[in-house]
Amino acid sequence: MDFINDIPWLLIAASVAKTLFLIFLIVLPIVSYTVYAERRVSALIQDRLGPNRTGFPTSLLGFHKDLQLFLGGLGQPVADAVKFLLKEEFTPGHVNKFYFWLAPVLAMVPALSTLAVLPFGNYMFGQKMVVADVNVGILYVFAIASIGVYGIVLAGWSSNSKYPFLGGIRATSQMISYELSLGLSAVPVLMIIGNLNLSDAIQYQIDNGWLLLPFTDGKLTLRELLLWIPVGISFIVFTISMFAETNRLPFDLPESETELVAGYHTEYSSMKFALFFLGEYAAMIAGSSVIVVLFLGGWHLPFLPINTLESSTTPAGMALGLIHISVFFAKVIALLIFFIWVRWTLPRFRFDQLMKLGWLYLFEIALVNIFITAAILALVK
Amino acid sequence: MAYTVRRPNLTFWEKIYLPNIVAGLAITFKHLRKMLQGETKVVMQYPEEKWDAHLPEYYRGAPTLVTDEHGRERCVSCQLCEFICPPRAITITPGELASDSKFAKVEKAPKAFEIDMSRCIYCGLCEEVCPEQAIYLRKDYAVTGENRADMVHHKDKLYELGGTMPGLVHKWNPEK
Amino acid sequence: MSPILFWLFTALMLAFGVSVILNRNPVASALSLVASFLCLSALFVGLDAFFIGVIQVLVYAGAVMVLFLFIIMLLDLRAEHRRHFNRLVLVGGSLVSAGFVIALLQVLSVFPAGAKPFPALGVARLDDVRQVGITLFTRFNLPFQTVGVLILVAAVGVIVLSRRELK
Numbered sequence: 001m002d003f004i005n006d007i008p009w010l011l012i013a014a015s016v017a018k019t020l021f022l023i024f025l026i027v028l029p030i031v032s033y034t035v036y037a038e039r040r041v042s043a044l045i046q047d048r049l050g051p052n053r054t055g056f057p058t059s060l061l062g063f064h065k066d067l068q069l070f071l072g073g074l075g076q077p078v079a080d081a082v083k084f085l086l087k088e089e090f091t092p093g094h095v096n097k098f099y100f101w102l103a104p105v106l107a108m109v110p111a112l113s114t115l116a117v118l119p120f121g122n123y124m125f126g127q128k129m130v131v132a133d134v135n136v137g138i139l140y141v142f143a144i145a146s147i148g149v150y151g152i153v154l155a156g157w158s159s160n161s162k163y164p165f166l167g168g169i170r171a172t173s174q175m176i177s178y179e180l181s182l183g184l185s186a187v188p189v190l191m192i193i194g195n196l197n198l199s200d201a202i203q204y205q206i207d208n209g210w211l212l213l214p215f216t217d218g219k220l221t222l223r224e225l226l227l228w229i230p231v232g233i234s235f236i237v238f239t240i241s242m243f244a245e246t247n248r249l250p251f252d253l254p255e256s257e258t259e260l261v262a263g264y265h266t267e268y269s270s271m272k273f274a275l276f277f278l279g280e281y282a283a284m285i286a287g288s289s290v291i292v293v294l295f296l297g298g299w300h301l302p303f304l305p306i307n308t309l310e311s312s313t314t315p316a317g318m319a320l321g322l323i324h325i326s327v328f329f330a331k332v333i334a335l336l337i338f339f340i341w342v343r344w345t346l347p348r349f350r351f352d353q354l355m356k357l358g359w360l361y362l363f364e365i366a367l368v369n370i371f372i373t374a375a376i377l378a379l380v381k
Numbered sequence: 382m383a384y385t386v387r388r389p390n391l392t393f394w395e396k397i398y399l400p401n402i403v404a405g406l407a408i409t410f411k412h413l414r415k416m417l418q419g420e421t422k423v424v425m426q427y428p429e430e431k432w433d434a435h436l437p438e439y440y441r442g443a444p445t446l447v448t449d450e451h452g453r454e455r456c457v458s459c460q461l462c463e464f465i466c467p468p469r470a471i472t473i474t475p476g477e478l479a480s481d482s483k484f485a486k487v488e489k490a491p492k493a494f495e496i497d498m499s500r501c502i503y504c505g506l507c508e509e510v511c512p513e514q515a516i517y518l519r520k521d522y523a524v525t526g527e528n529r530a531d532m533v534h535h536k537d538k539l540y541e542l543g544g545t546m547p548g549l550v551h552k553w554n555p556e557k
Numbered sequence: 558m559s560p561i562l563f564w565l566f567t568a569l570m571l572a573f574g575v576s577v578i579l580n581r582n583p584v585a586s587a588l589s590l591v592a593s594f595l596c597l598s599a600l601f602v603g604l605d606a607f608f609i610g611v612i613q614v615l616v617y618a619g620a621v622m623v624l625f626l627f628i629i630m631l632l633d634l635r636a637e638h639r640r641h642f643n644r645l646v647l648v649g650g651s652l653v654s655a656g657f658v659i660a661l662l663q664v665l666s667v668f669p670a671g672a673k674p675f676p677a678l679g680v681a682r683l684d685d686v687r688q689v690g691i692t693l694f695t696r697f698n699l700p701f702q703t704v705g706v707l708i709l710v711a712a713v714g715v716i717v718l719s720r721r722e723l724k
Contacts, residue, residue, distance in 0.1 A: 134607050135607060136611045139612070142615055143614040144614070145619075146614075146618070146619025147619055149623055150623070156630075169631070172626070
C-alpha cells in the first residue's frame with residue numbers, strides 16, 4: 001500500500017480548492033448575472049426596462065421593504081434559480097430516457113472543464129491560479145469545446161421529435177464547420193507566442209505588450225506594428241467563430257425560436273433546461289476567457305505591479321493576486337457584455353449563409369492569415 | 382406569377398459586412414445610452430405611474446350600470462345584453478318595481494344583475510345592444526379579486542362603478 | 558501515473574470497448590466508442606503525453622465521432638434485431654480468437670523488452686508539442702508532406718466521385 005503515500009495530496013487539495021473557488025464563487029455567479037445582464041441590456045437596447053423589481057427579500061426578515069440595490073432587479077437570478085429548482089421534473093413519454101437525462105450533463109460539463117487550463121490570476125497563497133497548467137492548454141480548450149456538441153446532439157436526438165432533432169443536426173454541422181476556423185485563427189497567435197501553454201501566452205504578453213494592443217508595454221516596434229494586421233484578422237475571425245461555437249446570435253440556428261420553437265431543448269423543462277442554459281453561458285465565459293488570454297493579456301494590466309510566488313503569501317501580495325483575478329474577470333465580463341450587445345444588434349443568419357461564411361470566407365481568411373504571419377515572423381526581426 | 386427580385390449592387394464595404402455591423406452596434410448603443418440617461422421615456426412603471434390620464438374617450442373598461450339624472454335605474458331587465466354576451470358573463474334575474482313606485486306599471490327593473498368579470502371579454506356588445514342606454518363600459522381596468530366569487534360584480538357594485546349618466550347620450554361612438 | 562488511475566481508466570476503456578460491440582443501438586455504440594477514446598486519452602495523459610492525449614480527443618472524439626453520430630442520426634438507424642447464431646460460425650470464431658490469443662502469448666513470451674519497465678523520464682514538464690513538431694518537420698519531412706498530398710488527393714477524389722451531375 002505504498003502508493004497511497006505517493007499520491008500528491010497537497011496538489012489534489014489545491015486543485016480541488018481552486019476548482020471549487022472558480023466554479024462556485026466565480027463562474028456560476030457570473031453565469032446567473034450574465035442572464036440578468038442579458039435581459040436588462042436587451043431591454044435597454046429595445047427602449048424597455050427589463051426585470052427591475054425583484055430585490056432581495058429582506059422584508060421576510062422583518063425589514064420594511066425588500067432590499068433594492070442600485071439598479072433594482074438584482075434578486076432576479078436568485079428567484080430564477082429557485083424557480084428552476086422547484087419546478088416539476090417532467091420527462092415526456094416519447095423520449096429516449098437515458099440519453100434524455102445524459103444530454104444536459106454533457107452540455108454543462110465540457111463548458112466547465114474548459115476552465116481548467118485557463119490562468120485566471122497570477123499567484124495566491126503560494127499557488128499558481130490555474131487548475132491545470134498543461135503545456136497543450138489551447139489544444140485542450142479546443143478538444144473539450146468540440147466535446148460540447150455531444151450534449152446538444154444527444155438532446156436533439158433523444159427528444160424524439162422534429163424540432164429538437166433539426167436543432168441537433170444544425171448544431172452538429174455548425175460546430176464542426178466553425179471549429180476549423182476557430183482553430184486556424186488561433187494558429188498565428190500561437191506562432192507569435194511560440195508556445196501552447198496559456199500561462200506562457202500571458203507571460204509573453206506581459207513582456208511584449210498585449211497582442212491586440214501591442215503598445216501596452218510602452219513601446220511599439222516595426223515588427224509589432226506589422227504583426228498587428230494578422231493579429232487583428234485573427235482576433236476578428238476567432239471572435240466570430242467563438243460566437244458560432246457558443247451558438248450565440250447571429251449564429252443561434254440550433255435554437256432559432258422562429259423556426260424551431262426552441263431547437264434542441266424544446267422538450268426540456270425545469271433543472272434539465274437550466275443545465276443547458278448554464279452550459280451555454282458557461283461556454284460563453286470559457287470562450288471569452290480564451291479571447292482574454294490570447295489577445296487581451298489575461299490578468300495583466302499595464303502599470304500594475306506583478307506579484308511573485310514568494311510574495312503571494314504576504315498581505316500585499318495577496319491583495320495584488322486578488323486584483324489580478326478581478327482584472328481577468330473584468331475583461332471577461334466586458335467581453336460578455338459585448339456578446340450581449342452583438343446579440344441584440346444583429347439578425348440571425350440563414351443556414352446556407354452560415355455555412356458559406358464558415359467554409360468560404362472565415363476558413364480561407366484564417367488559412368491565409370497563417371502565411372502572412374509566417375512571412376512577417378520570418379522576414380522582420 | 383414568379384418574378385425575380387433584383388439584388389442590390391453592394392459596394393465593397395457593404396460586402397465585407399463589418400462596417401455595417403459596427404454601424405448597427407452604434408445604433409443599439411445609442412438606444413442603450415439614451416435609456417440609461419433617461420432621455421427615452423417609453424415605459425411606464427405601472428403600479429406607481431398609472432395611465433388613467435391618457436385613457437382615450439372610447440376606452441372599453443369594465444361594463445357598468447348607470448342611473449339617469451333622477452336617480453332611476455335605466456335598466457329594464459330586457460335581458461338583451463345577457464343574450465348577446467359572447468362569453469355569457471351576464472346573468473339577470475328580472476324583477477318588478479316596488480308597487481308604490483310611480484313607474485310600477487310602466488317599467489321593470491332587474492332584481493339581480495351579475496357580471497362575471499373573470500369571463501367578460503370587454504367586447505362592448507352589451508353596451509351596443511342595450512335599448513335603454515343602461516349599460517356602459519367605463520374606464521376601470523384593474524379588476525381584481527382573490528377568488529372567483531370576488532370577480533363577480535353584483536348590482537350594487539355595478540351601479541357604484543357606473544354612477545349617473547344624465548340625459549340622452551350619443552352612445553354610437555364611431556371609434557368605440 | 559498512479560496505478561489506481563491506470564487500472565481505473567483501463568477497465569473503463571475496455572468496458573466501453575465491449576459495449577461498442579454489444580450495444581444494439583447504433584447511437585449507444587457510437588457514444589461508447591467516444592467514452593472509450595476519452596479513457597484512452599486519459600491513459601496518454603497519464604504517460605505525460607499530453608499532446609497525443611489531447612489530439613486523440615480533438616480528432617477522434619471531437620470530430621470523427623461527431624460525424625459518425627451525425628450520419629447515424631441522419632440515416633435514422635434503428636436498433637438491430639437479435640440474430641440467431643450459426644453454430645458453425647460460433648465454433649469457428651472461438652477457434653480463431655483462441656488461436657490469436659495463443660499466438661499473442663507466444664510472441665510476448667519471447668519479447669524480452671516487454672518485461673522490463675521503461676526508464677523514467679528525466680524532465681518534469683515534457684515539451685512534447687515542440688518535439689513532435691521538430692521530429693515531423695526535420696526527420697520525417699518528406700513522408701509527412703507526401704502523406705499530406707495523398708490525403709488531399711483522396712479528399713478531392715471523394716468530392717469528385719460524390720458530386721452528382723446537375724440535370
